[in-house]
Amino acid sequence: MDTLLSAWHAVADYVVTYGANFQKGALYFFTFKNILAIFGGVTIGTFCGAVPGMTITMAVALTLPFTFTMEPLTALSLLSAVYVGAIYGGSISAILLNTPGTPAAACTCMDGFALAQKGQAGKALWMANYASCVGDLTSTIIVIAICPLLGGIALYFKSPDFFALILFSITIIGSLCGNSMIKGLIAGVLGFLAATVGMDPFAGSERFTFGSLELTKGLSFVPLLIGLFAIPEVILQLNRSRKMGGRALICKVNNVSPEDSKLSWAEFKGSFRHMLRGGIVGLILGIIPGLGATPSAFLSYERAKRASKHPELFGKGSLEGVAAAESGNNAVNGATLVPLLTLGIPGDIITAVMLGAFVIFDLKPGPLLFLQHSDLIFGLFCALIMCDIALRLVGGLFIRYAAKLTTRMPTSLIFPTILVLCMFGSYAINTNLFDVGIMLVFGLVGYFMALLEIPAIPFLIAFVLAPMLENGLRRSLAVSNGDPMILLQSPIAWVFYAMTILAVVSIIRMNLKRKACKSEEAPRGKADDDPIRHSV
Amino acid sequence: MKLNWAKIMERLFRLPDGKGLNRDVILGLGLLAFSLLILLWLIPSGVEVQQAGGMAVTPTFFPYGVTAVLAVLSLALVVKGFAAPSSAESAGEKKFSLAVVIIILLLLASFYGLEYLGMVPTGILAVILLVRLFNYRNWPRTIIFAVVFVLLLFFFFEQVAQVDIPRGVWFDDLY
Numbered sequence: 126m127d128t129l130l131s132a133w134h135a136v137a138d139y140v141v142t143y144g145a146n147f148q149k150g151a152l153y154f155f156t157f158k159n160i161l162a163i164f165g166g167v168t169i170g171t172f173c174g175a176v177p178g179m180t181i182t183m184a185v186a187l188t189l190p191f192t193f194t195m196e197p198l199t200a201l202s203l204l205s206a207v208y209v210g211a212i213y214g215g216s217i218s219a220i221l222l223n224t225p226g227t228p229a230a231a232c233t234c235m236d237g238f239a240l241a242q243k244g245q246a247g248k249a250l251w252m253a254n255y256a257s258c259v260g261d262l263t264s265t266i267i268v269i270a271i272c273p274l275l276g277g278i279a280l281y282f283k284s285p286d287f288f289a290l291i292l293f294s295i296t297i298i299g300s301l302c303g304n305s306m307i308k309g310l311i312a313g314v315l316g317f318l319a320a321t322v323g324m325d326p327f328a329g330s331e332r333f334t335f336g337s338l339e340l341t342k343g344l345s346f347v348p349l350l351i352g353l354f355a356i357p358e359v360i361l362q363l364n365r366s367r368k369m370g371g372r373a374l375i376c377k378v379n380n381v382s383p384e385d386s387k388l389s390w391a392e393f394k395g396s397f398r399h400m401l402r403g404g405i406v407g408l409i410l411g412i413i414p415g416l417g418a419t420p421s422a423f424l425s426y427e428r429a430k431r432a433s434k435h436p437e438l439f440g441k442g443s444l445e446g447v448a449a450a451e452s453g454n455n456a457v458n459g460a461t462l463v464p465l466l467t468l469g470i471p472g473d474i475i476t477a478v479m480l481g482a483f484v485i486f487d488l489k490p491g492p493l494l495f496l497q498h499s500d501l502i503f504g505l506f507c508a509l510i511m512c513d514i515a516l517r518l519v520g521g522l523f524i525r526y527a528a529k530l531t532t533r534m535p536t537s538l539i540f541p542t543i544l545v546l547c548m549f550g551s552y553a554i555n556t557n558l559f560d561v562g563i564m565l566v567f568g569l570v571g572y573f574m575a576l577l578e579i580p581a582i583p584f585l586i587a588f589v590l591a592p593m594l595e596n597g598l599r600r601s602l603a604v605s606n607g608d609p610m611i612l613l614q615s616p617i618a619w620v621f622y623a624m625t626i627l628a629v630v631s632i633i634r635m636n637l638k639r640k641a642c643k644s645e646e647a648p649r650g651k652a653d654d655d656p657i658r659h660s661v
Numbered sequence: 662m663k664l665n666w667a668k669i670m671e672r673l674f675r676l677p678d679g680k681g682l683n684r685d686v687i688l689g690l691g692l693l694a695f696s697l698l699i700l701l702w703l704i705p706s707g708v709e710v711q712q713a714g715g716m717a718v719t720p721t722f723f724p725y726g727v728t729a730v731l732a733v734l735s736l737a738l739v740v741k742g743f744a745a746p747s748s749a750e751s752a753g754e755k756k757f758s759l760a761v762v763i764i765i766l767l768l769l770a771s772f773y774g775l776e777y778l779g780m781v782p783t784g785i786l787a788v789i790l791l792v793r794l795f796n797y798r799n800w801p802r803t804i805i806f807a808v809v810f811v812l813l814l815f816f817f818f819e820q821v822a823q824v825d826i827p828r829g830v831w832f833d834d835l836y
Contacts, residue, residue: 194822305747307738311692314731318699318724325720330709332720359791360764366795367760541791542810545784548771549814553824558775565768572761577688578747595723602718 143273150503153198154511162199163508166206167515171523173207174214174230176539181211181229182354182582185478187543189347190550197486198501202508204482208475209261209458209512212418213520216253216451220246229418232426232450239442247524251388252444253451254520256400260425260452262513263404264411265459269506275467279492282468284604285612288597289621291590294414294470296628298583306636308579316587317594319344326592327599339559346481346588348551348564353585355547356568357575359540366536388444396448399429403449407456412463414472418454425453455516459509465490466502470590474582477589485554685742692735699728760794767791779829784811 166188173184188207192200215230220237233253240249282290298313322333323343334340403425410421429449430439439446462479464472469491471477483490488498495502551564571581598612605611612618708721767790774783788807797803818824 191817191822193824305741307734307741311731311734311738314727314734317727318731321724321727325709328709328720330720332709332724333703333707335707356768360761363760363764363791363794364758367758535795535797537792537795537797538806541788541795541807544768544771544791545788545811545814548775548780548784548787549818549826552775552780552827553818553822556824558772558827561775562772565772568768569765572765577684579688591723599718599722607718 139274146273146499146503147506149500150505151507153500154202154504154507158195159199159202159504159508160511162195162203163206163511164515164519166203167210167213167512167519168523170207170210170212171214171217171516171519172210172527174211175217175523176214179539180354180358181208181215182474182478183358183543184208184211185475186347186350186354187546187550189350189478189482190546190553192482193485193553197483197488198504198508200482200486201479201501201505202511204479205458205462205505205508206512206515209455209509209516210519212455212458213254213257213451213516214523215454216257216447217250217523220249220253220447229422229454230450231419232422232454233447235426235440236443236446236450239440240444240447243442245442248388248392248444249447250524252392252396252447254517254524255388255393256396256403256448256451257455257520258513258517259397259400260404260407260454260456261458261516262510263401263452264408264456265506265509265513267405267408268459268463269509272463272466272502272506273495275463276492276495279467280496282492282617283615284597284601285615286617286621288594288601288612289615289618289625290468290470291594291597293621293625293628294464294590295587295594296414296625296632298586305578306632308577309583312574312579312581313583313587316584317591319349319584320588320591321595326596327603339557344588345551345554345560345563346484347554348560349567349588350478350481350585351547351551352564352567352569353571353581355543356565357571357581359543360568360572361575362536362540392444396445399425399432399445399449400452402428402432403452404456407453407458408460411457411460411472414464414470418457421457422450422454425449425456458512462505462509466494466505467492469494470593471586474585477586480589683742683746685747686739687742689735689738689740689742692738693732696728696732696735700725700732704728763794764791775827775829777830779832780826781811781815782829782832784814 169188170181170184173179174181185204185207188204192203195203212229216233216237219230219233220241222238237249237253240246295313298309320343322340324330324334324341325332331341403421406425406428407418407421410424411418426439426446426449429445430436433439433443433445435443435445461472461476464470465476465480469480469489471480480490488494488501547564547568548561551561552558554560574581574584601611602609704721704724708724710719710721767787771783771787774786778786785807788811789803792803792807815826818826
């Protein structure tokens with residue numbers, strides 16, 4: 126009875142503290158500029174997502190320099206909104222052109238374009254919009270409920286536990302390796318090496334600076350990020366454009382009008398359960414580091430097909446299929462923030478960029494953030510909910526007025542402007558031309574990596590995780606006077622080691638399975654080129 | 662016995678079907694050489710070792726560990742290149758071309774341009790050149806687009822973000 130009573134008190138305490146924090150966060154968030162940042166961010170993101178060739182990472186990376194002078198909450202709201210908008214925007218070109226604007230929208234192509242060919246592009250676009258909102262809102266509400274609880278648990282972690290946790294998060298690299306596991310791991314190792322440039326955090330001695338004062342602070346994250354993800358895309362698009370000759374459009378424009386048909390209440394109601402299920406699937410897959418939006422869309426689609434009364438329509442123009450795919454891929458938006466906010470580790474490339482934004486504002490994501498800056502965390506939760514409202518409104522306007530126009534944007538005007546944005550953005554972070562040089566160097570590095578088919582995402586994730594791994598390891602060894610057994614003494618660490626082994630085994634199995642599928646498809650002449658893994 | 666180097670090189674660096682270079686082997690060997698360079702020269706000369714009291718590991722510990730892993734992975738890539746080479750077609754549209762050379766030169770030139778011309782003129786010139794490289798043929802529109810876009814960015818960063826955009830050595834007093 127006493128145990129029950131104390132449990133009841135603990136729950137009551139949690140709810141009361143939670144309510145007070147949420148109120149503080151809401152008061153902090155609901156200002157004109159924050160709401161403007163959300164609507165602006167969703168608009169930018171939707172535009173970038175709808176233009177094939179512009180990746181989500183590029184959209185978020187190019188937005189980052191514009192946030193330096195903003196308040197932390199406004200900046201983080203803007204970045205979250207760009208992310209949410211870009212994931213949704215991918216569905217527009219997927220439906221109208223059968224070309225996913227983002228890899229996460231690849232699943233939407235199957236039914237979305239089939240519907241467009243039947244003259245129901247409007248229905249597909251509206252369904253994608255509603256499903257994106259419902260899926261994201263479902264997962265966001267659950268994330269908001271559990272995040273502080275997980276943050277509280279993470280407070281008990283010590284240095285060896287953090288080392289084990291970072292070791293586990295490094296397995297993200299394995300799942301983002303693309304077609305070649307070895308090349309992905311090489312990219313990760315190169316990222317670790319790049320992170321060692323600068324001042325040693327413990328001894329205060331210089332590493333690989335070779336007398337350069339600028340390098341003592343290490344390689345700046347933002348120029349490196351912008352260079353690695355934006356410049357190679359400009360070069361590759363130029364190559365494509367030159368091959369096509371003449372004034373190049375991003376791709377052929379379908380003549381189906383999005384204004385031809387509206388979604389009925391019965392159609393929305395019929396797909397609602399798939400949207401909710403997609404929300405849950407996206408939540409689970411989003412929390413697990415390294416998975417992200419694309420597998421979530423496909424899993425949600427597959428579940429919906431199994432549960433549907435008309436599975437035969439899937440792939441031939443099913444509204445339920447569009448709803449499942451879109452809710453699945455949008456639902457990961459909030460969920461990927463869970464490992465970042467509670468443990469301080471990025472779950473995917475976008476949260477790695479967000480981590481960079483936190484660092485710019487001298488904030489350290491992790492359990493302590495819930496104690497020190499609870500208003501910021503709960504303000505960010507409010508921003509995530511506001512993103513869904515903005516997505517519904519901006520998405521609606523986009524479908525009516527801008528969808529076709531965006532997919533017709535010529536590369537000859539978009540990509541040259543990106544180069545200038547990169548220059549201004551890299552300079553603005555430290556008002557230092559050296560950073561522009563870093564951006565250009567890493568732009569070329571990124572291009573040659575693409576040329577040699579070495580994925581850039583593991584490089585960036587490793588670059589972000591390396592200081593945490595080194596700190597965790599060296600701090601633990603300093604505490605134990607160099608005895609490595611300290612790393613094996615904590616039960617929490619053991620849990621993470623077990624998870625690491627499980628993750629490694631599942632990644633190897635996944636790769637073997639993919640290779641088997643590839644060799645089966647090869648004789649039939651099918652090209653296996655997983656776009657997800659190359660251009661998130 | 663005299664070694665036939667040409668044959669050895671061909672066996673080493675060309676694909677078994679003769680349809681191109683074995684990129685995995687070349688990349689693996691290149692990375693192996695790079696990791697040896699780091700291990701034997703860059704770490705000893707580029708990392709200061711100050712063994713402070715109570716420190717369990719030196720600042721070279723992490724770089725040495727990571728580079729050793731890089732060397733092992735490079736060797737694995739070489740082995741993989743011989744066992745299961747990637748096809749030459751896999752590079753697809755990512756091939757090196759004249760346009761790529763021009764854009765790389767443009768990137769390098771723009772870095773020096775920033776120092777001497779400043780951000781705005783360099784940005785305008787870069788946009789105009791790139792738009793032309795992207796096959797857009799309308800000169801007046803290209804120039805107007807480049808000037809308006811770069812000036813908008815300039816005013817945003819100068820006026821809104823309060824960032825002092827570099828004017829360049831030559832135009833420092835002009836605006």
